[in-house]
Amino acid sequence: MRRLTFGRLFNPIAVGRAVFTPSRPDRVHDSAVKRLQILRTILGLVAISWMLLSYGVASDADAVVDERFAQIRTTLVMLGATFPVAVAVFIAASRPPNRRVFLRRAAKPAGALFALVVTLAAPRLITGLGYVDEKTDWTASAGRVVMLFALGAFLLWLAPFALYGIAQSLVHVFRTADLHDTVPPILATLLVWELAVFDVFRGAYDTVPFAVRMAFLLGAPVSVTAVSLWELRRLRAQHGISVRGALLR
Incomplete structure (x- = not known):
């Protein structure tokens, strides 16, 4: 790098x-x-977008984007609650000296999660504070013009940063490989099943046929679990890395 x-x-x-x-x-x-x-990430995004449009859950492409960002926000909230618990359990289950090593390594994944939360919240915070809206007076004063120009430049910089961060967070499960190579597949499996249960309770996709709804509610958890198990198996077989070895069990 x-x-x-x-x-x-x-x-x-x-x-x-x-x-x-x-x-x-x-x-x-x-x-x-x-x-x-x-x-896996690309197929999941394409499949869910197709379902949202095909069955009228979303009216157009903009609605699909809104739905995906809403799901990302939900994922961040759930990950914000799941991440410290999962990491704490992983660290507590390990034996010294790995326990201290993992605790130190947890800083970077936590920082990546925090950075994405702040990034997604920044535009709403700026507009919510009244810095930029449809009534903004762009000529009120030279100082205000400079400030608004700086905010505009920041938002333009923030857009590709946020999109890239979302993509990388989905692929790398919020940088948790920095903790240990076995953590991303474990955390991805845990998180995707949490989201599936959450979708069941909130009645997601109720307007689509039952068979299709079940396919999409269970498709992601089952496929992610299969990929994660394969990844854990490959790590053990090809690289000699296992959960038990990480925990020194």
């Missing part, structure tokens, strides 16, 4: 790569696992 210099701070993708991409030097780099993770 290239070093993040002052000049590269103006490149939102470079900053996003530094914030959201795992960087632990000794983590496993397995191209087969990475390709499958990316394919």
Whole structure:
């Protein structure tokens, strides 16, 4: 990974790569696992978007985007609650000296989650405070014009940073490979089943046929679980890395 210099701070993708991409030097780099993770993410987004449009859950492409961002917000809320509990259980289950190592490593995944939450909240916070809206007087004063120009430039920078961060967070499960290579598949499985249960209780996709609704409610958890089990098996078979080994059990 290239070093993040002052000049590269103006490149939102470079900053996003530094914030959201795992960087632990000794983590496993397995191209087969990475390709499958990316394919799983793309297929999931395409399938859900197709269902939302085909069965009238969303009226148009803008509604699909709104629905996906709403689901991302829900995911962030649930992950915000799940992440510290899952990490705490993982660390508590490990034995010294790994316990202290994992506790130190948890800072980067937590920072990536916090950065994405702040990024998604920033535009609403700016508009909510009344800095930019349809009644904004762009010529009130020179100082205000400079401030508004700076806010506009910041929002333009923030858009690709947020999109890149969302994509990387989905693929890398919020940088949790920096904690340990086995954590992303475990956390992804836990989170996707939580979301499925949440969708059942909130009555998601009630307007679509029952068979289709069941396929989409269970399709993601089952497929993610299968991919995660395969990833854990490959880590153990190809690289000698296992959950028991991480916990020193």
